[in-house]
Amino acid sequence: MSQATARNRPKHLNLFQIRLPIPGIVSILHRISGASLFLMLPFLLYLLQQSLQSPDSYIHFRALVGHPLVKLILLGLLWAFLHHFCAGIRYLTLDMHMGTDLAAARSSSYAVVGVSLVMTVILGVWLW
């Protein structure tokens, strides 16, 4: 590494100038999906409660999840869950020192993004 290159390194991290490598994209999406799932926990618990409380609340639950806006939110959360799941499995395998070289880390990252998107479409179409 030459002196000039070292001097030209960015002093701060500008999110609009960084070109994040694919494992980095999986990582930040892991965060975003986890945070979204956390923020929606009360809504999900409310849905579970409505689905179980009584026959009347069950009807209310069915009406709620039948609403297009709620369906859209749940579709988003389905993706968040599937991405968090797949990326999580990837991190567990990395912990066990599997697929840690650059090529494998990149291809498993593409797999995480791809599989979670395809699963979201399949389950989303089926459940819509």
Add this chain to the structure above:
Amino acid sequence: MVRRVPVGAHYGLRDWLVQRVTAVVMAVYSLMMLALVVFAPPAHYGAWKGLFAQQWFRLASLLFALSVFWHAWVGVRDILMDYVKATGTRLALQVLVVLSLVAYALWSIQILWSIS
């Protein structure tokens, strides 16, 4: 000469392990639920309620819920430590998150055990 640096609260390794153990619990429960929904979907209220009326399923669901909340605590705390630099704000948010998660845990127990 070995220089030991006695700093930190030493919760790092425990949290690292908690994050992974709870992840495995959630993954197993999720796959079980996926199999259930695909092969024997509970189509009406009676079937759905009947599923949760079984003690083992209720306990498995509680174990899953508690894993979610503990896992969420470690994750959200990491996010807050990374992005919220003001100590007072960060501590306030962390307290809010802990109290929310404890409330969710109690709520989950109420939901699961109010099924007759």
